[in-house]
Amino acid sequence: xxxxxxxxxxxxxxxxxxxxxxxxxxxxxxxxxxxxxxxxxxxxxxxxxxxxxxxxxxxxxxxxxxxxxxxxxxxxxxxxxxxxxxxxxxxxxxxxxxxxxxxxxxxxxxxxxxxxxxxxxxxxxxxxxxxxxxxxxxxxxxxxxxxxxxxxxxxxxxxxxxxxxxxxxxxxxxxxxxxxxxxxxxxxxxxxxxxxxxxxxxxxxxxxxxxxxxxxxxxxxxxxxxxxxxxxxxxxxxxxxxxxxxxxxxxxxxxxxxxxxxxxxxxxxxxxxxxxxxxxxxxxxxxxxxxxxxxxxxxxxxxxxxxxxxxxxxxxxxxxxxxxxxxxxxxxxx
Numbered sequence: 001x002x003x004x005x006x007x008x009x010x011x012x013x014x015x016x017x018x019x020x021x022x023x024x025x026x027x028x029x030x031x032x033x034x035x036x037x038x039x040x041x042x043x044x045x046x047x048x049x050x051x052x053x054x055x056x057x058x059x060x061x062x063x064x065x066x067x068x069x070x071x072x073x074x075x076x077x078x079x080x081x082x083x084x085x086x087x088x089x090x091x092x093x094x095x096x097x098x099x100x101x102x103x104x105x106x107x108x109x110x111x112x113x114x115x116x117x118x119x120x121x122x123x124x125x126x127x128x129x130x131x132x133x134x135x136x137x138x139x140x141x142x143x144x145x146x147x148x149x150x151x152x153x154x155x156x157x158x159x160x161x162x163x164x165x166x167x168x169x170x171x172x173x174x175x176x177x178x179x180x181x182x183x184x185x186x187x188x189x190x191x192x193x194x195x196x197x198x199x200x201x202x203x204x205x206x207x208x209x210x211x212x213x214x215x216x217x218x219x220x221x222x223x224x225x226x227x228x229x230x231x232x233x234x235x236x237x238x239x240x241x242x243x244x245x246x247x248x249x250x251x252x253x254x255x256x257x258x259x260x261x262x263x264x265x266x267x268x269x270x271x272x273x274x275x276x277x278x279x280x281x282x283x284x285x286x287x288x289x290x291x292x293x294x295x296x297x298x299x300x301x302x303x304x305x306x307x308x309x310x311x312x313x314x315x316x317x318x319x320x321x322x323x324x325x326x327x328x329x330x331x332x333x334x
Contacts, residue, residue: 007059009035011082013067013115014089016046018195019133019229023088025054026233035059037080039073040089041066050194067111070118077122084129085119086240087112090164098292101159108163109170116174116182123180131240132171132184136225136250137161139186141295148186149301150248157293168248175246183243185236188252188300192229192320193327200259201321204266205328208281209274214267218290220260223297227253228320231313238311249309252300255317260285269325 012027014020015038024036040046042064054060061080065072067089076082089111091104112132119130139148140155154169156162168184175182191201207214235251243249257265267281278284306312 007033007035008083009037009080010084010086011037011039011076011080012086012088013039013111014046014087016040016042016048016051016062017088018045018199019190019232020088021047021050021194022192022229023086023233023236024051024060026230027237028054028057028060030237032059035080036061037076037082038062039065039067039076043091045091045196047194066107067115068106070114073114074118074122077118082119082122084131084240085115086131086133086236087115088133089115090133090167091160098158101163104159104163108160109166112167112170116171116180120174120178120180126179126181126245128181129240129245130171130174130180130182131236131243132167132182133236134164134168134184134186135161136186136188136252136298136300137295138165138168139298142297142299144297147299147301148250148252150186150250150304157295172246172248181245183239183245184248185239185243186248186250187232187235188225188227188250188298190227190229190232192324195229200262201266201324202328204263205270205325206332208267208270208284209329209332211278212284213286214263214281214284215288216259216263216285217288217294220263220287221258221296222294223256223258223299225252225299226255226257226262226317226320227251227300227313228315228317228323231315231320235305235311235313238309239305242309244308249305250300250302251305251311251313252302253313253315253317254300254302255313256297256299257317265321266325269322273325273329 139152156165
């Protein structure tokens with residue numbers, strides 16, 4: 001890669017993960033005058049195949065490494081003259097956090113500290129931006145009514161959400177203590193191409209076409225607000241450029257569905273696309289033991305980011321789900 005010294009150079013961490021690997025191609029396309037350095041440890045959730053489309057771009061560089069590696073991150077700031085950070089890097093699967101919480105503490109808390117502390121020491125200007133990507137799960141669980149907003153109390157209920165809440169507070173403190181130009185965005189459940197196989201919608205598709213049981217936790221009534229990943233990418237770009245330093249913005253898709261409804265909608269799409277000798281793919285749905293501490297409902301009121309920055313989700317859930325199913329059928333079918 002050339003030209004690092006003459007352009008803004010953004011360090012994007014976790015860029016080989018689901019949201020990051022959708023965001024980087026979008027970001028490079030919309031910002032051709034910016035260099036991107038993608039730092040990713042390539043754990044099970046990272047996949048460089050999701051970034052093949054930008055391999056040849058001269059303003060993109062991939063570095064394999066861990067945000068917890070202080071020496072490496074510091075070297076990247078020095079070598080590439082990093083001007084801004086967008087931090088996607090995180091352990092994110094709730095079930096894994098329940099079984100092995102230690103890695104979540106290390107990556108999500110210690111790793112975020114490494115990044116922002118190195119940035120604080122390296123940057124001489126208050127204009128350099130640190131954008132921290134977080135989740136609505138830090139707010140806990142809603143009942144049947146109400147919505148999360150930027151003013152909602154933090155009530156994390158899993159080791160994953162607790163580790164993300166801690167990283168949110170760390171980032172916030174660096175603005176209030178050191179005057180750093182930080183923004184945080186907390187998003188609802190993302191879906192779309194390039195998501196890891198373990199997540200709900202990919203699991204439904206994979207299980208269905210392989211003739212396996214489609215596992216649904218508990219009674220399937222847990223509700224999430226679903227946000228198409230491309231809409232999220234647009235939101236992140238908007239907040240990165242226009243967000244007010246020290247502010248938090250919540251991003252949601254205004255598409256609430258319970259898990260059982262999601263499974264049935266996916267099966268309906270598959271029924272139209274694939275022959276199934278056993279009848280509807282819905283016949284493969286099976287309820288399994290519920291997740292420990294399973295939050296009942298998340299929903300986002302994204303009024304602030306719309307009123308202040310002009311962003312709102314534009315993809316309908318139906319069209320986004322159709323695009324998602326098509327992408328996974330191309331992946332899973334021989």
